[in-house]
Amino acid sequence: MAVSARRVAFATAASLAVYWLLKSFLHAPHPALLPAAAALVAVAIAVGAGLGAGVVVRRRLQLMLYNIMYRMMFDARFESVDDPMFVEATKFNSERSRLAQSFDYNYGDFIPILRPFLRGYLNKCRDLQTRRLAFFNANYVEKRRKVMETPGEDKNKLRCAIDHILAAEKSGEITPENVIYIVENINVAAIETTLWSIEWALAEVVNHPDVQRKVRGEIRDVLGDDEPITESSISKLPYLQAVIKETLRLHSPIPLLVPHMNLEEASLGGYTIPKGSKVVVNAWWLANNPELWEKPEEFCPERFLGEESNVDATVGGKVDFRFLPFGVGRRSCPGIILALPILALIVGKLVRSFEMVPPPGVDKLDVSEKGGQFSLHIANHSVVAFHPISA
Numbered sequence: 001m002a003v004s005a006r007r008v009a010f011a012t013a014a015s016l017a018v019y020w021l022l023k024s025f026l027h028a029p030h031p032a033l034l035p036a037a038a039a040l041v042a043v044a045i046a047v048g049a050g051l052g053a054g055v056v057v058r059r060r061l062q063l064m065l066y067n068i069m070y071r072m073m074f075d076a077r078f079e080s081v082d083d084p085m086f087v088e089a090t091k092f093n094s095e096r097s098r099l100a101q102s103f104d105y106n107y108g109d110f111i112p113i114l115r116p117f118l119r120g121y122l123n124k125c126r127d128l129q130t131r132r133l134a135f136f137n138a139n140y141v142e143k144r145r146k147v148m149e150t151p152g153e154d155k156n157k158l159r160c161a162i163d164h165i166l167a168a169e170k171s172g173e174i175t176p177e178n179v180i181y182i183v184e185n186i187n188v189a190a191i192e193t194t195l196w197s198i199e200w201a202l203a204e205v206v207n208h209p210d211v212q213r214k215v216r217g218e219i220r221d222v223l224g225d226d227e228p229i230t231e232s233s234i235s236k237l238p239y240l241q242a243v244i245k246e247t248l249r250l251h252s253p254i255p256l257l258v259p260h261m262n263l264e265e266a267s268l269g270g271y272t273i274p275k276g277s278k279v280v281v282n283a284w285w286l287a288n289n290p291e292l293w294e295k296p297e298e299f300c301p302e303r304f305l306g307e308e309s310n311v312d313a314t315v316g317g318k319v320d321f322r323f324l325p326f327g328v329g330r331r332s333c334p335g336i337i338l339a340l341p342i343l344a345l346i347v348g349k350l351v352r353s354f355e356m357v358p359p360p361g362v363d364k365l366d367v368s369e370k371g372g373q374f375s376l377h378i379a380n381h382s383v384v385a386f387h388p389i390s391a
């Protein structure tokens with residue numbers, strides 16, 4: 001019950017999120033446009049300040065993603081990267097991420113005899129978890145609950161995803177623990193993954209000026225100079241979509257997916273997998289195996305328009321099992337419907353407005369990887385110089 005309720009709540013949150021995102025980008029006056037638009041303006045202002053020398057855009061992109069997600073989840077937003085709530089939330093989340101990416105608890109899973117040595121690490125995790133959940137509970141869950149319970153508030157007017165989640169809790173469909181788990185999870189599963197992917201995509205388009213020109217040319221040919229890039233126009237921009245797919249292929253942010261466990265004994269490729277095994281899928285290798293892909297080490301979006309044109313980032317339907325950046329099946333990523341449009345919108349809008357190049361004196365951005373237990377992100381946050389393109 002708990003698992004399916006969680007899934008339902010997430011599906012609700014994700015659908016609502018997509019609905020809002022769609023509305024935001026399609027209908028300019030809709031208030032939900034504000035966080036994304038303001039965030040893009042903020043990015044533009046930030047990059048405007050660093051035209052020649054280049055800027056580390058990560059922090060601004062991070063603010064934008066927090067504002068998109070928090071607006072959809074809680075009807076809340078952060079004013080700037082110095083907003084004390086933003087500082088607090090990102091501090092908690094990055095500490096959580098750092099501990100989760102540590103290999104410490106993994107060795108305890110595989111070599112149980114070593115578990116006693118993990119006591120210090122586990123205490124740190126517990127302490128952080130308590131403080132972090134209290135922060136989200138007080139500032140986002142309880143605050144929202146109060147708004148919903150305020151006399152005079154229209155109870156039928158559900159405004160953001162947490163309203164739907166609290167309504168599901170009230171009707172007994174999910175528990176208070178489910179609610180707080182969803183809130184904590186959205187901070188990591190939704191924001192960090194999408195942020196890492198944007199960082200990779202921008203670094204690759206900077207390092208491949210020909211790809212950047214092609215994206216810009218496609219946008220100009222399809223949308224002209226004035227028509228905005230919206231969620232509905234992404235389907236008309238196959239090259240932009242191929243750039244996003246190629247980014248996720250070469251730099252899968254969750255290269256081993258999330259560990260799964262088989263409830264029944266299974267047989268796979270001649271091996272018997274005992275019931276209750278921890279199953280880790282190397283999705284990165286499936287997407288980068290030279291026996292399965294032509295020159296997999298090269299960043300080449302064209303492959304998705306040529307020999308791999310039928311391969312999509314999908315979690316169901318016609319799945320190509322070589323390309324699973326969001327996993328597949330029942331426990332796959334429900335955020336795919338949100339992540340793909342966000343990535344295409346951000347990369348498309350930035351490429352359309354700016355020529356992005358390495359900072360002076362640098363030939364190529366460093367795309368070295370830093371792996372954690374579950375993640376693969378860029379080791380050094382890119383410094384990018386932005387040259388505005390006049391229409």
Ligand code: HEM
Pocket residue numbers: 007010014017185186189190191193194197253254257258259324325326327328330331332333334335336338339
């Ligand atoms: C580029 C961005 C993203 C990538 C690459 C990504 C990737 C993944 C992967 C690989 C999994 C594990 C699937 C498996 O083990 O089979 C996952 C799970 C999950 N993702 Fe994402 N994700 C992204 C964005 C998002 C967003 C935007 C949201 C929410 C709005 C989200 C919510 C979740 C949740 C809730 C789960 C756990 C599902 C479950 O356990 O049933 N993700 N994601």
